[in-house]
Amino acid sequence: MRRTVARRLAAVLATTAVVAAGVAMSITNASAATGGVTGYATQNGGTTGGAGGATVRATTGTQINQALCNRASDSTPIIIQVEGTINHGNTTDVSGSSCDVGSTLIDLKGVSNVTIVGVGAGATFDQIGIHIRESSNIILQNLTVKNVKKSGSPLSNGGDAIGMESGVRNVWADHLTLEASGGEAEGYDGLFDMKNDTKYVTLSYSIMRNSERGGLVGSSETDLTNSFITYHHNLYQNLNSRVPLLRGGTAHVYNNHYVGIVESGINSRAGAKAKVDNNYFEDSKDVLGTFYTDERGTWQTSGNILDNVTWSAQGSENYPAGPSMPSTTTVSIPYSYALDNASCVPSIVAKTAGANKGNQVSDGSCNAQSPSQSPSNPTTSPTTGPTDPGTSPTNPPGGTNLSLGAGADGSSKADGTSYGNVIDGNMSTYWSPSGTTGTVSVKWSSAKTIDTVNIREASGTAGNIDNWQLVNHATGAVLASGTGAGVISFTAVSTTKVSFVITSASGTPRVAEFEVYA
Template sequence: MRQTVAMRLCAALAIMALAIAGGVYMATPKASAATGGVTGYATQNGGTTGGAGGQTVRATTGTAIHAALCSRASSSTPIIIEVEGTINHGNTSKVSGGSCNTADDKIELKQISNVTLVGVGRGALFDQLGIHVREANNIIIQNVTVRNVKKSGSPTSNGGDAIGMEMDVRNVWVDHVTLEASGGESEGYDGLFDLKNNTRYVTLSYSILRNSGRGGLVGSSESDLSNGFITYHHNLYENIDSRVPLLRGGIAHVYNNSFVNIRMSGINSRAGARARVDNNHFKDSKDVLGTFYTSAAGYWQVSGNTFDNVTWSSRSGDNNPAGPNPQSNTSVNIPYSYSLDRADCVPNIVRQTAGANKGLQVSDGACSPQTPAPTDPPPGPTPPSGNNLSIGAGSDGSSKASGTSYGDVRDGDMNSYWSPNGSTGSISIKWGSATTVSRINIREAAGSVGTIGSWRVINHDTGAVLTSGSGAGVITFPQTSLRKITFEIISASGTPRVAEYETYAG
């Protein structure tokens, strides 16, 4: 048991080892993701809250995202991962741990629960790297762009899906994302948003899907009928050949979406699927609703849709378009509340609100955009402010590795560092007279070969333990007047590198 805990602590501190390298840092000053309210079928089956109530971390690499997942106490410990910058193959590696199951070639949300992945700041771009959700539940993916994910050619990722879910997935909300490719299957791309093998209670909202051969599917084959309860609303589907979406079995609610230049076929309900299609706007497209490429019929309930310059093929063989005058052939009861925008204003409201980096705006149900109230949990400790009391102070420690110095932790230089002679040891900041301290910040150096696990902060004057925990970063404790404060590393993976040991009065 002790070994397992130590492994998890080491994984937790992998986050902080990446901090100085631009990977990830913890305890952001405020929760900057205004997630608003989850909508659609993701509200059912107990609802979807993602990482609400958990720790908030910031990641700027794919490895850091994986490290954040692997740092948790368990695979279900809530966490909000704020992502900023470009995530690609070059900065995404597998991270191991008891609370995760990750891979090199994709962002892997596998065998986990209670996670929010949200783009912040200047935006989050997953470049040629897909997001894979597998055997997972209660997941939120918000405000990110995923582009040019390939299943053939180079580099490949996630089977060619921008976002793919499969194998016993429950309660996922994907919101304000942009998913795009640069061609179809012949160019190496697959689906933008695919759900397979027992995936249920999913909402895709206020998102852009464009420039692809395939928009997405529910069910990988005519025998994969275990999926369903999917909501698609206020999305823009643009310049796509087909599958917007393809539905095999199950129930889908498709409302207030804007479809532009759908070239071959649109909402493809087949193999017993039942779709409720309300107040959508279809423009400059072909065969936007029906059962296509199969004799296994699907069904639809339609109302309030607008068809602007839509052409329809004749019914023949395996192609059965619903138009030119679509009529309902089933009835679908919706168990949640929702507001419908008029179809005529859908293109405008979707253009204003859908996609990443749009301020997470939503429609008010009357064709006007609004910014939802934040629903994130209270943030953790804020980064320290004021003067770093370590500058100009003294320092010593229990041991130092060759080529490192105690003074390197108080020189303001992230390129120099102290390491113990081994994986454990202590480092102290000291003053000539009593100094009040209530907060420290342990910053690990870029490229650290080891990461800090468990630690204690000690009032060296009295020997009293001020606080204990695991992981580098900001550490708070009651205000204490002392002449020397010691940070003692109890466990670590490899030899840690402490670049800065900052101390603050408040």
């Protein structure tokens, strides 16, 4: 039976408070918080937004438009710090060669290398949506977007709080609060929509609530060009459906808290593949499956908790995954990530998700902590390559460097660099990723027992690496994590491959040597 959003709200809010207070935290594999980009937005060269560019303050929509239009080009990096309320009354169209903006929405059209981040007392986009199209390398952080309408008045962005379409690549949406005050009958549409060839997107530590529609991936059963989306540590509260609706493509859905999903939850359709890990589903109906179509999708599930979840019977155009939610496919995830135990998800999400939470993140062990680096605190621009050898580390490890004579590979490499440069014993050569994030690995034909790694940056680039993880590639376990390069010690493991994963950087990383010791 259909229950309206309005009738569910009070009960859902009460249930959320009880769960957040009463669920004990459990510890899984630990990983220090980075505050940097995560998930699929780390792929395809990574997502850095406006890092290295000018920082501009804006308190009106017009000032946001001016900041975009006053750049030297449509790809000139820029960080726009927003404070206050953005609405139709303070948003006007602006002309410029580096922008294509409007007065009824914040339009990121045909641009790249942009960060929009809420600062100070916070930023609220009231009845005015954010539209990303034909754009790449975009970061949206610490923003509230509410009550965007497609009918009634005022109108904005087709009723979507955030919408992406037409060749969009690499978007990181983080610590957002996206909300409506009803459903389609009240003039609202989706909260976080992607269509027409949108790829490499992460939605993290955000709240979506009080709407009929959470978000879709693909506008129809023929729009199957969208893929590689990560949703983690988000709160989905008091929504009817589309959390998300996934048409084709691949999505990774982990450590989210679902409360009061009225009709259907993760809707995998038209050949889509969803990896669904360690989520907490509460007081909801049909939280996973294929719904409203006979074109079925698939899923791989593990570690999820179902708390007062009900399931409908299977029938035409209705294929719920419950009650046991067995996997129907396998999904390979190309990036490292740490899973909080599902039992602590309500608590950790309550502490970290949404705007104005200090951009806190999980440490991978169910604890909240402040990030060490965020787009609102940019550092220096990329530096040029070295021409002379770097200095020796202050406290070099003892013993034999097991990297010499080993093999090497990675996720990407910039022109003129090589994976093999990190194991050649020569500080004058180096590896760089194709963007500012990436992975480089050392590997052996037989297992080696190791307990120390020394990451040595090339001359002139010390300090470019901000946040990293060291991963046992054989098991996926995170051995250590932190900030900056140098000597890394950890509990001894036996492995055939160890990976250094750079998750954020203030300049172009240049790893001259990746030394490994027993």
